[in-house]
Amino acid sequence: xxxxxxxxxWNEGTLYLLDQTxxxxxxxxxxxxxxxxxxNSIEQLxxxxxxxxxxxxxxxLLVAIQKNTGLNKEEFLxxxxxxxxxxxxxxxxxxxxxxxxxxxxxxxxxxPGAESKDLYKHLEEEAIRIHEEDVQLCLxxxxxxxxxxxxxxxVLTHCNAGALATTGIGTATAPMYLAxxxxxxxxxxxxxxxxxxxxxxxxxxxxQQSGLDVTLLTDNxxxxxxxxxxxxxxxxxxxxxxxxxxxxxxxxxxxxAILAKYFGIPFYVACPxxxxxxxxxxxxxxxxxxxxxxxxxxxxxxxxAPEKIKTxxxxxxxxxxxxxxxxxxxxxxxxxxxGDNLSKEYL
Ligand code: MRU
Numbered sequence: 052x053x054x055x056x057x058x059x060x061w062n063e064g065t066l067y068l069l070d071q072t073x074x075x076x077x078x079x080x081x082x083x084x085x086x087x088x089x090x091n092s093i094e095q096l097x098x099x100x101x102x103x104x105x106x107x108x109x110x111x112l113l114v115a116i117q118k119n120t121g122l123n124k125e126e127f128l129x130x131x132x133x134x135x136x137x138x139x140x141x142x143x144x145x146x147x148x149x150x151x152x153x154x155x156x157x158x159x160x161x162x163p164g165a166e167s168k169d170l171y172k173h174l175e176e177e178a179i180r181i182h183e184e185d186v187q188l189c190l191x192x193x194x195x196x197x198x199x200x201x202x203x204x205x206v207l208t209h210c211n212a213g214a215l216a217t218t219g220i221g222t223a224t225a226p227m228y229l230a231x232x233x234x235x236x237x238x239x240x241x242x243x244x245x246x247x248x249x250x251x252x253x254x255x256x257x258x259q260q261s262g263l264d265v266t267l268l269t270d271n272x273x274x275x276x277x278x279x280x281x282x283x284x285x286x287x288x289x290x291x292x293x294x295x296x297x298x299x300x301x302x303x304x305x306x307x308a309i310l311a312k313y314f315g316i317p318f319y320v321a322c323p324x325x326x327x328x329x330x331x332x333x334x335x336x337x338x339x340x341x342x343x344x345x346x347x348x349x350x351x352x353x354x355x356a357p358e359k360i361k362t363x364x365x366x367x368x369x370x371x372x373x374x375x376x377x378x379x380x381x382x383x384x385x386x387x388x389x390g391d392n393l394s395k396e397y398l
Contacts, residue, residue, distance in 0.1 A: 108152050209250065242273060
């Protein structure tokens with residue numbers, strides 16, 4: 052696999068994020084200096100994808116508290132909580148952000164030392180562990196999912212659950228990268244993913260850079276392409292899996308899952324444990340991020356809809372568990388009954 056740019060880089064106490072809003076035209080890193088800047092980078096999707104915003108949140112918290120190590124331990128812990136809550140408010144749907152910030156806070160609370168400087172160092176080690184773990188989780192999902200991809204297959208994906216959405220080889224793309232590496236010849240179809248074009252700008256770019264056979268589709272082409280027999284398998288990522296197996300993912304995923312069911316195509320969802328939220332009973336409880344109207348009324352900077360038109364812009368939808376063939380996780384492929392099998396693995 053060609054070396055793709057790192058989505059997140061922590062270098063001696065400084066955080067750099069690849070600005071994904073500029074891809075594929077420019078590959079630019081942005082140094083992150085304040086909590087506000089990091090909040091904006093997450094909200095504006097400079098860093099995006101569920102696992103990546105978890106890792107960015109963990110490092111982001113370090114940046115946010117870096118100048119406060121002069122406080123006593125109790126005040127420092129309060130500051131950590133305040134900044135974690137603030138960063139968590141940047142995006143509501145992907146549970147990984149909250150998961151990583153909660154993990155950092157729990158680790159802070161359990162730290163036995165008395166000095167804030169030592170606590171900061173301890174948290175830095177925890178953030179690095181979260182980062183390194185993400186790389187390994189991606190690899191494990193790849194190993195567990197690679198067998199699904201057979202010679203000659205067409206594999207459809209939606210949005211970007213690729214290397215750019217993680218700090219490793221992606222979730223949905225992990226089996227694709229490993230299959231490609233082992234010489235399996237298959238085709239990937241990437242939905243462009245309106246309104247923000249993660250499929251066009253990111254998935255098709257990273258797979259092309261890595262030498263995979265990838266074809267870009269607009270979202271409304273999926274049914275037609277499936278009807279031609281070109282798709283044998285769908286793999287997407289997810290932002291949150293509820294305890295019953297319902298999955299939230301990029302808007303349009305639900306439609307793809309319905310199409311897959313109609314055409315008898317297996318529909319798999321890849322995710323690490325940090326995306327599985329057993330505290331959410333079912334998909335209807337998942338908060339769906341609503342984004343600004345301009346993303347719908349404009350194509351890039353160009354207005355493509357009448358002034359004052361009413362819009363809606365949910366960034367995610369929920370695919371009911373009945374449409375999911377299996378969850379590709381670091382522990383293996385989890386199948387129905389999802390409620391029982393998820394709690395068996397993750398409770
Ligand atoms: O709005 P985005 O670009 O953050 O949405 C990303 C997705 O929907 C991904 O499919 C999901 O986060 C899984 S990433 C491995």
